[in-house]
Amino acid sequence: xxxxxxxxxxxxxxxxxxxxxxxxxxxxxxxxxxxxxxxxxxxxxxxxxxxxxxxxxxxxxxxxxxxxxxxxxxxxxxxxxxxxxxxxxxxxxxxxxxxxxxxxxxxxxxxxxxxxxxxxxxxxxxxxxxxxxxxxxxxxxxxxxxxxxxxxxxxxxxxxxxxxxxxxxxxxxxxxxxxxxxxxxxxxxxxxxxxxxxxxxxxxxxxxxxxxxxxxxxxxxxxxxxxxxxxxxxxxxxxxxxxxxxxxxxxxxxxxxxxxxxxxxxxxxxxxxxxxxxxxxxxxxxxxxxxxxxxxxxxxxxxxxxxxxxxxxxxxxxxxxxxxxxxxxxxxxxxxxxxxxxxxxxxx
Amino acid sequence: xxxxxxxxxxxxxxxxxxxxxxxxxxxxxxxxxxxxxxxxxxxxxxxxxxxxxxxxxxxxxxxxxxxxxxxxxxxxxxxxxxxxxxxxxxxxxxxxxxxxxxxxxxxxxxxxxxxxxxxxxxxxxxxxxxxxxxxxxxxxxxxxxxxxxxxxxxxxxxxxxxxxxxxxxxxxxxxxxxxxxxxxxxxxxxxxxxxxxxxxxxxxxxxxxxxxxxxxxxxxxxxxxxxxxxxxxxxxxxxxxxxxxxxxxxxxxxxxxxxxxxxxxxxxxxxxxxxxxxxxxxxxxxxxxxxxxxxxxxxxxxxxxxxxxxxxxxxxxxxxxxxxxxxxxxxxxxxxxxxxxxxxxxxx
Numbered sequence: 001x002x003x004x005x006x007x008x009x010x011x012x013x014x015x016x017x018x019x020x021x022x023x024x025x026x027x028x029x030x031x032x033x034x035x036x037x038x039x040x041x042x043x044x045x046x047x048x049x050x051x052x053x054x055x056x057x058x059x060x061x062x063x064x065x066x067x068x069x070x071x072x073x074x075x076x077x078x079x080x081x082x083x084x085x086x087x088x089x090x091x092x093x094x095x096x097x098x099x100x101x102x103x104x105x106x107x108x109x110x111x112x113x114x115x116x117x118x119x120x121x122x123x124x125x126x127x128x129x130x131x132x133x134x135x136x137x138x139x140x141x142x143x144x145x146x147x148x149x150x151x152x153x154x155x156x157x158x159x160x161x162x163x164x165x166x167x168x169x170x171x172x173x174x175x176x177x178x179x180x181x182x183x184x185x186x187x188x189x190x191x192x193x194x195x196x197x198x199x200x201x202x203x204x205x206x207x208x209x210x211x212x213x214x215x216x217x218x219x220x221x222x223x224x225x226x227x228x229x230x231x232x233x234x235x236x237x238x239x240x241x242x243x244x245x246x247x248x249x250x251x252x253x254x255x256x257x258x259x260x261x262x263x264x265x266x267x268x269x270x271x272x273x274x275x276x277x278x279x280x281x282x283x284x285x286x287x288x289x290x291x292x293x294x295x296x297x298x299x300x301x302x303x304x305x306x307x308x309x310x311x312x313x314x315x316x317x318x319x320x321x322x323x324x325x326x327x328x329x330x331x332x333x334x335x336x337x338x339x340x341x342x343x344x345x346x347x348x
Numbered sequence: 349x350x351x352x353x354x355x356x357x358x359x360x361x362x363x364x365x366x367x368x369x370x371x372x373x374x375x376x377x378x379x380x381x382x383x384x385x386x387x388x389x390x391x392x393x394x395x396x397x398x399x400x401x402x403x404x405x406x407x408x409x410x411x412x413x414x415x416x417x418x419x420x421x422x423x424x425x426x427x428x429x430x431x432x433x434x435x436x437x438x439x440x441x442x443x444x445x446x447x448x449x450x451x452x453x454x455x456x457x458x459x460x461x462x463x464x465x466x467x468x469x470x471x472x473x474x475x476x477x478x479x480x481x482x483x484x485x486x487x488x489x490x491x492x493x494x495x496x497x498x499x500x501x502x503x504x505x506x507x508x509x510x511x512x513x514x515x516x517x518x519x520x521x522x523x524x525x526x527x528x529x530x531x532x533x534x535x536x537x538x539x540x541x542x543x544x545x546x547x548x549x550x551x552x553x554x555x556x557x558x559x560x561x562x563x564x565x566x567x568x569x570x571x572x573x574x575x576x577x578x579x580x581x582x583x584x585x586x587x588x589x590x591x592x593x594x595x596x597x598x599x600x601x602x603x604x605x606x607x608x609x610x611x612x613x614x615x616x617x618x619x620x621x622x623x624x625x626x627x628x629x630x631x632x633x634x635x636x637x638x639x640x641x642x643x644x645x646x647x648x649x650x651x652x653x654x655x656x657x658x659x660x661x662x663x664x665x666x667x668x669x670x671x672x673x674x675x676x677x678x679x680x681x682x683x684x685x686x687x688x689x690x691x692x693x694x695x696x
Binding site: 151153155157172175176179190194195196198199202203204205206207211214215216224237238239241243245246247248250252254256266285286287288290291292293294305306307308309310311312313318320 | 546547572586587589596638639640658
């Protein structure tokens with residue numbers, strides 16, 4: 001990487017993911033020249049700190065992107081729909097952390113460890129996949145490479161921060177209420193824009209995002225469709241059940257897979273996964289070593305453990321994948337994409 | 349049922365399940381004549397109330413079972429190993445809620461909705477299955493009857509009360525600490541008798557019971573082996589990943605199945621399940637109706653919802669099963685077994 005620096009805009013800087021984007025840019029010492037923190041009119045005027053320097057948030061408008069080279073969007077699908085094309089028109093490359101463009105055939109959907117080369121086909125916008133998709137794709141890729149994949153069934157254990165900081169506040173308030181023997185008031189979870197709201201504290205809610213007509217939620221369909229797109233396996237059978245838990249940060253996933261070939265034993269599969277890019281193996285049952293949500297917070301790794309052979313079917317396995325949904329699941333992956341764009345000389 | 353009453357002993361009456369056994373005997377108006385509440389020497393002398401009458405706990409000894417007709421055991425495997433044969437020797441029928449006799453080929457393992465007829469083969473002891481097994485078996489049985497079963501993969505979301513009341517206390521204490529920004533002290537979870545202990549508050553722990561050499565936990569092997577035994581399907585491929593959640597009561601399960609035949613659509617499968625004994629269907633995604641742990645507490649039903657076809661494989665389905673782990677998963681099933689024994693004239 002040269003000593004060049006870049007003009008970067010962060011759209012939605014005050015959100016759960018936006019805050020982690022700033023932190024990741026700082027931690028990775030990303031070559032930020034000028035930095036613009038953009039937000040809704042509601043948050044405009046607020047101040048945030050980056051590398052010890054104070055920045056004032058500006059309302060995001062089409063003109064905000066004049067001179068911006070890299071725009072990291074995480075302010076909701078409607079903001080991306082409205083402003084990402086405006087940013088591109090003004091010469092920026094957009095890394096979009098919403099679902100707005102993910103399934104657009106002209107938009108690459110990228111997990112750098114898996115399909116960095118797709119960045120070459122961009123038309124200004126790069127989509128960052130859904131949080132629960134990213135960590136599973138990172139874990140599946142070394143298996144796909146070595147043995148091929150025939151089927152994936154995942155049940156998720158997803159953290160509340162995936163629904164935003166207000167959702168974490170609601171969980172905490174509800175938790176305090178329940179611990180005091182009071183009623184837990186629900187106004188946001190499981191989906192703020194849906195009709196009914198349920199207690200998440202000390203509960204498990206089998207709904208993330210709204211329902212589609214086929215009985216799957218949008219979150220489940222995101223995992224299904226995005227995984228196929230990232231792995232370039234349109235025909236791969238993927239099934240998902242997505243469940244929200246009373247966990248602040250850190251998504252966990254119970255994954256069942258069938259491989260095409262190889263029938264590796266557990267030791268070989270552990271080896272294969274431990275060599276996978278972005279993966280940290282935590283798999284020593286005798287010493288109770290396995291990934292856990294609370295241990296993943298603040299770390300960029302995708303943690304994999306509990307690797308077992310299916311007891312009945314050949315080429316079939318079970319494992320457990322955990323990652324910080326705000327980092328590898330969102331902000332960290334977005335900044336990685338920006339780094340890849342620089343390395344591939346794709347930033348003008 | 350005649351007007352006959354029975355001398356009943358409850359062993360482990362002060363525990364999480366023991367308390368629910370007393371409540372269930374009361375709620376179901378079980379024909380209790382004499383009642384003996386038995387415990388460890390530590391709890392002996394304590395007082396508990398049944399149907400408005402006060403009872404004093406006695407230390408459980410072999411002689412405690414003189415004259416007892418039905419003994420409900422829920423005081424840990426070692427107590428059952430030591431005292432269940434003594435109770436049988438004295439003429440009692442034992443319904444044992446520990447894992448001590450479940451896989452003994454001479455001991456029936458019974459979920460009354462599924463295999464009540466196995467009670468005829470008893471040799472004094474009836475085993476009550478593991479909590480997470482029971483609710484899944486109830487949901488699988490009507491499917492097995494109508495379409496046959498070819499494969500089952502389950503990921504569980506299990507409540508802390510399955511590990512006892514002290515575990516719930518630990519979760520609550522940890523939750524308060526975390527909400528106050530303090531360290532969460534862990535002394536019990538995930539397994540009190542194992543080497544390491546981890547925070548369960550705001551976390552998901554992929555370990556319930558100790559690990560076996562094959563990488564599966566005992567809890568997972570219980571679900572696998574007990575399900576085969578209850579359904580009389582020794583060759584059924586069953587796989588399980590068992591996970592502990594910060595939920596006080598109510599186990600949830602994400603179940604993937606492949607049937608032998610039928611390829612029913614969702615409506616037909618909903619109909620089949622809703623007609624299953626012990627099942628309450630809660631499956632209306634358009635109105636956000638699905639089973640949830642907090643709604644199951646105190647109810648004997650096995651709740652089933654989120655029924656979907658697999659999007660790729662024929663005869664393959666996903667659904668979500670929730671039940672109160674202390675009731676249908678333990679105390680309620682035990683009392684149901686006792687009722688079946690009476691109805692089948694198996695009590696001397």
